[in-house]
Amino acid sequence: MSETPPIAGDFLSLLAAHQVPPLRGDASSSAPVQTQATTVFAFHFTGGVLVAGDRRATAGNVIVTDRVDKVIEIDATSLLAIAGVPATAFEMARVLQTSFEYYRRSQLQPLSLPARVRALARLLRDNLPMTIQGVGVVMPLFAGLDTTITPSRAQIFFYDPLGAQFLAVGHAASGSGSATIRSILSFQEHHGQPKPSEMTLRPAVQFALRLLMVASEFDSATGGVHPESRSFATIKVLQSDGVRTVDADQQAEYLAP
Amino acid sequence: MIEEPFRWLEAMENRREYVREQIKGGSPVFAASLPEGILLLGVGTGNSKVFELFDRHALAGLGHPADIEKIRQAAIDAAHLEAFTRAPEDVSLRRLVSYGLGPQLKTNFEQIFSAPFLVELLLAEVAAQPKQDLLFRLHFDGGFRSESKGVLVAVGLPDPENAAQTWLLQNASGRTDRREVVDLLLQAWWCLTENKSFTENAPSEEERRAGWRTAVKGKVVEMGWLARKTQRSARFEWLTLPGLGFELHDPAT
Numbered sequence: 001m002s003e004t005p006p007i008a009g010d011f012l013s014l015l016a017a018h019q020v021p022p023l024r025g026d027a028s029s030s031a032p033v034q035t036q037a038t039t040v041f042a043f044h045f046t047g048g049v050l051v052a053g054d055r056r057a058t059a060g061n062v063i064v065t066d067r068v069d070k071v072i073e074i075d076a077t078s079l080l081a082i083a084g085v086p087a088t089a090f091e092m093a094r095v096l097q098t099s100f101e102y103y104r105r106s107q108l109q110p111l112s113l114p115a116r117v118r119a120l121a122r123l124l125r126d127n128l129p130m131t132i133q134g135v136g137v138v139m140p141l142f143a144g145l146d147t148t149i150t151p152s153r154a155q156i157f158f159y160d161p162l163g164a165q166f167l168a169v170g171h172a173a174s175g176s177g178s179a180t181i182r183s184i185l186s187f188q189e190h191h192g193q194p195k196p197s198e199m200t201l202r203p204a205v206q207f208a209l210r211l212l213m214v215a216s217e218f219d220s221a222t223g224g225v226h227p228e229s230r231s232f233a234t235i236k237v238l239q240s241d242g243v244r245t246v247d248a249d250q251q252a253e254y255l256a257p
Numbered sequence: 258m259i260e261e262p263f264r265w266l267e268a269m270e271n272r273r274e275y276v277r278e279q280i281k282g283g284s285p286v287f288a289a290s291l292p293e294g295i296l297l298l299g300v301g302t303g304n305s306k307v308f309e310l311f312d313r314h315a316l317a318g319l320g321h322p323a324d325i326e327k328i329r330q331a332a333i334d335a336a337h338l339e340a341f342t343r344a345p346e347d348v349s350l351r352r353l354v355s356y357g358l359g360p361q362l363k364t365n366f367e368q369i370f371s372a373p374f375l376v377e378l379l380l381a382e383v384a385a386q387p388k389q390d391l392l393f394r395l396h397f398d399g400g401f402r403s404e405s406k407g408v409l410v411a412v413g414l415p416d417p418e419n420a421a422q423t424w425l426l427q428n429a430s431g432r433t434d435r436r437e438v439v440d441l442l443l444q445a446w447w448c449l450t451e452n453k454s455f456t457e458n459a460p461s462e463e464e465r466r467a468g469w470r471t472a473v474k475g476k477v478v479e480m481g482w483l484a485r486k487t488q489r490s491a492r493f494e495w496l497t498l499p500g501l502g503f504e505l506h507d508p509a510t
Binding site: 022075102 | 309311
């Protein structure tokens with residue numbers, strides 16, 4: 001019917017065959033001030049991995065919006081948290097969503113976790129011209145279920161702008177507020193009680209919301225959490241049975257004294 | 258040959274006979290629109306009859322596995338390209354069949370020096386309301402029709418298909434329970450595979466029920482479900498006979 005893609009089940013090959021490049025790499029260094037998205041982080045808790053992000057996007061000193069969802073469900077076993085330029089990051093998320101489902105449906109089996117992790121690395125490498133020009137830099141986090149072990153276990157990966165991928169043992173953070181969050185997460189893991197990895201869902205969500213509150217005190221690009229105006233975070237958890245969203249109502253309930 | 262119309266017509270007829278001869282023994286497949294979703298059913302070897310295509314779309318087919326695979330792949334390619342270049346909501350079964358698969362199958366069928374596709378297919382699209390569901394019957398020669406009465410069957414030969422379709426429309430009407438409909442479709446499957454009549458001297462309901470339960474031993478009843486309401490964008494899920502409460506005491510089924 002149609003020509004076989006160069007690599008079976010590879011959606012990027014299919015796009016290339018139809019001359020639809022997913023990312024464009026010919027930006028000018030005189031590009032306008034870019035919209036940026038910060039801050040995201042992920043840590044292990046007793047139920048799996050919690051991935052959270054504030055909801056602010058900025059361009060220079062301008063707040064563009066406080067309603068961005070930076071934690072994106074890629075498929076039933078993968079989460080992507082984006083920090084950097086949303087225009088590029090959302091496109092990467094869309095490419096991954098379509099690629100993973102395309103592979104699963106066409107090959108009649110899900111893509112392995114290492115392949116999913118590398119798929120994002122490949123997109124970051126493809127974005128290298130934009131990154132080098134300082135336009136379209138993306139520093140994502142990726143959480144995926146490793147289904148090769150029983151029970152399946154959620155894992156966290158972080159990347160550098162060139163596409164190198166690293167497995168995070170306990171936690172990872174990205175974006176302009178990440179320094180604050182990494183410091184607190186590291187302190188809590190080494191000296192706190194309970195450690196993040198020993199928290200159940202409710203304390204883990206409370207901890208995540210408080211992390212964003214503190215980060216927003218030191219970083220104007222981090223939106224923070226404001227229960228009084230019902231401005232919360234985007235929080236998703238990846239468990240052995242898949243992805244679950246902790247919505248604003250639940251966050252309000254967990255934060256209530 | 259194109260300049261000689263009678264030879265052309267004869268070639269087409271020979272080709273049609275050849276395809277039907279090749280697929281007449283194929284295991285029939287079914288689709289049924291229910292209040293909570295669309296059911297697709299076939300009896301095969303696992304991953305051989307029923308397939309997920311896209312978020313709200315699925316396919317069931319009989320014929321040569323390699324040909325089903327080519328068409329399945331073409332449909333998946335087209336659906337995902339459409340979703341990526343426009344939006345997942347823009348992937349529509351009507352466009353996929355009318356402008357994609359149908360014309361491609363017709364072109365292939367009329368190229369008399371290449372092998373025809375040995376397939377008969379059903380395609381389904383679940384919508385927000387049952388009355389908006391789409392069921393398409395797609396033939397090896399590119400001919401297609403949509404069915405609005407909620408149940409559709411594909412068989413390798415036209416006469417048994419028409420008989421089964423009429424019987425199913427009469428008997429599935431008003432049934433909303435998924436388990437009951439699965440039972441009914443498997444009764445029809447057994448009658449078709451055993452060449453039992455749907456009208457004169459038709460086997461009793463008890464015979465049909467016992468028949469399919471015996472006949473599916475050692476085979477896989479492949480059942481796909483397109484859920485109407487779900488939290489996830491991908492609506493397709495697999496069903497099993499034990500999961501629906503059928504006890505067959507055979508792990509293979």
